Amino acid sequence: MEERTLNRKTNQSLFRFWRHPYSLSYLLLLFHAILPVNYQCVVIPSPISGLQMAQLKYLSGFGNEFSSEDPQYPGSLPQGQNNPQICPYGLYAEQLSGTAFTCPRSINQRSWLYRILPSVCHKPFQPINSGNLVGSWNEVHPNPNQLRWKPFPIPPIQNGPVDFIQGLATVCGAGDATVRNGCAIHTYCCNSSMDSRGFYNADGDFLIVPQQGELMITTEFGKMAVAPLEICVIQQGMRFSVSVTGESMGFILEVYGVHFALPDLGPIGANGLANPRDFLTPVACFEESPSNSTFTVLAKFHGRLFSAKQSTSPFNVVAWHGNYVPYKYPLQRFQVMNSVSFDHPDPSIFTVLSAKSAFPGTSIADFVIFPPRWAVAEHTFRPPYFHRNCMSEFMGLLSGKYDAKGAGFMPGASSLHTIMTPHGPDAESWSQGAHSQLKPEKVGDGAMAFMFESSLSLTATPWASNVSCRDLTYHKCWEDLTSHFQHRF
């Protein structure tokens, strides 16, 4: 059977309206077209011209209780209840739970999806080749050294298409998806769109950080365009498919058993860092499936990939409501805090999102960024300090230059300093920081670095340890640090 593409805009003709078995209820529901629907739309021009997504609409806010219906199907969202005996337009109701039913209300997350067929309508899942994905850390050899990688190579299209899922490789991680505690860091390097393939991750949430290439992500909740300097979060179980316009590369922080939240602001006050209204969630937009279609749903379960066929698009959700949703965030919206007197504050002031562990103030993983900012601290060594940390630090450079490193940490490069591994500015950056004149200075103009910081002891996978872009000379960047100790005698 021929596979159909998932990102085809579906036929929503009047003809289909009249032949639909629930056309009477259509008429009644037309009244809903004039009723206000409880959402706040933001229209953001898409950066992706090649994907014909000129303008996408989004709902604004973090952790909100949203509702959305495909504008072509007014009244498709049931009002006043979740489970009408028959849903509007003959849709099926399906709940997607992101937390235990009984989680406290403040952290409880779930959404109700109203879809053409429920997700259960698929052929059995079969295991497929999991490539360079790793989900268990038993075979991984620990390495306490400083590790660094030049940009992970994107396979050229001449060598064959590689999509977002085929291009996944696990760099490092710790913990276990089966006991819902841990995290993994992956890279994706791809050159093609997923077309008729949808994917869900049963293991955890993906925080996706594109470094090269814009992503058009179709989800069950609608479509998101995510360009470099934007990030998105697709939470456990949400189906999605990634289209690209060319060679694309980026990083993924996966967390098991916990969801990302905004950090508390403490004495900072009610505003600052990542502000909730800058988080954007897609609006409902569904795909119908012509008869005789076949779609593939891929699953990541216990770190392994599985594949199943089904006859309807997994993106067949006409309306939804809830607070368990995918979202994106433009990193330039981050309001940076820093010292205006002296000394270098800890990088936790740059936390965008936290996946908290059960220990107060200690995260499974934090997503931290280093945006352009003014440095004004007096009588201070301004670059990042030398450091040994009880947390693991995975860093990447999206653009520009990082203030602790020279050319060896180029855009697209990444590094891992795991628990108690000493690290800090390279010899040249130290020299600059120690001797430069301390006038007000813009740090990292046009630059953006990020850090995935985890309380878990991250270990690199065999793939990451042996990949050809590993910088085996990394340790040399500190070799020129010499003693300046002034003996008393």
Ligand SMILES: O=C(O)Cc1cc(O)ccc1O
């Ligand atoms: O470059 C790093 O290692 C990250 C980092 C940045 C910073 O400003 C202070 C401490 C720190 O670990």
Ligand SMILES: [Fe+2]
């Ligand atoms: Fe550090």
